[in-house]
Amino acid sequence: MKVVDHLSNAKSTLFSFEILPPLKGKSIQSIYDGIDPLMEFKPKYVNVTYHREEYIYKDKGNGLLEKVSIRKRPGTVGICAAIMNKYHIDAVPHLICGGFTKEETENALIDLQFLGVDNVLALRGDPVKTEASFTSKEGGSAYAIELVEQLMELNSGQYMMDDVALEPTNFCVGVAGYPEKHFESMNLATDMQHLKEKVDAGAEYIVTQMFFDNEKYFTFLKKCREIGINCPIIPGLKPITTLKHITFLPKFFNIDFPEALSKELLKCKTNADVKQVGIEWGIEQSKELRDNGAPCLHYYTMGKSEVVKKIANEVF
Ligand code: FAD
Numbered sequence: 484m485k486v487v488d489h490l491s492n493a494k495s496t497l498f499s500f501e502i503l504p505p506l507k508g509k510s511i512q513s514i515y516d517g518i519d520p521l522m523e524f525k526p527k528y529v530n531v532t533y534h535r536e537e538y539i540y541k542d543k544g545n546g547l548l549e550k551v552s553i554r555k556r557p558g559t560v561g562i563c564a565a566i567m568n569k570y571h572i573d574a575v576p577h578l579i580c581g582g583f584t585k586e587e588t589e590n591a592l593i594d595l596q597f598l599g600v601d602n603v604l605a606l607r608g609d610p611v612k613t614e615a616s617f618t619s620k621e622g623g624s625a626y627a628i629e630l631v632e633q634l635m636e637l638n639s640g641q642y643m644m645d646d647v648a649l650e651p652t653n654f655c656v657g658v659a660g661y662p663e664k665h666f667e668s669m670n671l672a673t674d675m676q677h678l679k680e681k682v683d684a685g686a687e688y689i690v691t692q693m694f695f696d697n698e699k700y701f702t703f704l705k706k707c708r709e710i711g712i713n714c715p716i717i718p719g720l721k722p723i724t725t726l727k728h729i730t731f732l733p734k735f736f737n738i739d740f741p742e743a744l745s746k747e748l749l750k751c752k753t754n755a756d757v758k759q760v761g762i763e764w765g766i767e768q769s770k771e772l773r774d775n776g777a778p779c780l781h782y783y784t785m786g787k788s789e790v791v792k793k794i795a796n797e798v799f
Contacts, residue, residue: 484573485655486602487687489527490715490778497779498799499717501530501577503786504556511565517788518570524795528573529566530604530690530781531559535582538613560591564598573602575657580630581608584622588633589643596637596652604657604690605630605681616667628681631656635685658682660689660716662703666737671706679712688714690781693721693732695764696741697771718772721783722790723761725754758790765794773798 489497500521505513518529534556540548563574576595578588595603607627610617619625624633636642640651658681661674668674678689689712694700700718707716723732729748733739740748744764751757769780780798782791 484527484601485687486528486573486575486657487655487715489573490688490717493527493778496773496777496799497527498524498782498795499526499528499530499779500782500784500788500791501532502562502784503532504534504559504562506555507557511562514562514565515569517784517786518566520788520792521784521795522570524799526572528575528602529570530575530577531562531566533559533577533579533606533608535579535608535611537611558591560594560598563595563600567599574600575602575604576600577604577606578630579606579608580619580624580627581611581617582620582623584620585624585629585633586622586643588624588630589637592634592637592652592654596654601653602655602657603634604659605634605686606659626677627658628677628684631658631681631684631686638685655688656686657688657690657717658686659692660703660707661692661737662694662699663692663738665692675703675706675710675712678707679710682712682714686714689716691716691719692738693719693736693783694738695723695744695768696739697768697775698741699739700772701775715778717779717781718777719781719783720765720768720772721785722758722765722787722794723748724758724787724790726751726757728757728761762790762793765790766797769794769798 502517536552536554538550538552541551543549559576563576566574605627624630634654634656637652638654640649642649660678664671664674704716747760784791
């Protein structure tokens, strides 16, 4: 079932979360271990993130270096199939532009449609660590909007290589939005225009980047409505759990901690202290968003399901 249908059928704020595929070599059980503790909150769907390959330079022993691609985590297609089969809920794979030609993307979408996956979150992806800025693979997409357009073409039965009419797909497409602006964008207004283009191209809902100040979300929501973005906008929430997060999250995700939160974080001496503050903040943030009619609260678990469970216990 489509995410937008889950949202419109819901009588109250839904609970959703995303899981990170484990490092290669682990079994599917590690995915189940992350999902099982959260099933009591009755998620209608689970997102599965995608992590592109990385490049390392191998010393060839002759004074030359060889650029080698390494993939650290399994892809999403098999994981989505396993989740749907075990839990009988929808799985929402994240599909990125980075590292794929449009043809490879089409092949992945054919597999997903074949498995009965109804939803996709269409993203550009970040630059790989060895790149200063994002570059697309030759024959690939440079922006998420191109993925949305490709999905809409498949939804109208236009496949890349075939000149015969084929069964159209019926994917519901979500995209990412940034209440505090995407880090590369000149300003929030420009970024929001690009967001609107994705929605006008066919995206049916938005999931936001994490934020810690609900006012940022409420302002973003209002501005989206003012410029004609009328689809559901799902807040993305990440509990802070480690001392490292205090500097890493603002830098990597281009977000601010509100002063009330930073004051509490400055008192923390250990990861356990930070986790406790993160849980308490997450509960307050979630309750306020729920009480103000957020359609769904989407948690970035990042392998910390037990922390999300503590928050969800108080909110759902
Ligand atoms: P886009 O919408 O393409 O935007 C990227 C930048 O380009 C923005 O600054 C935008 O303003 C600008 N822009 C857009 N269109 C144009 C245009 N036509 N001309 C000029 N500029 C333009 N990354 C992963 O690798 N895997 C994941 O699983 C993943 N999941 C995510 C889930 C969520 C909910 C969010 C919020 C992010 C996720 N990301 C993931 C990170 C995401 O890939 C990065 O934030 C990436 O840098 C931008 O992706 P996007 O889809 O927002 O890109």
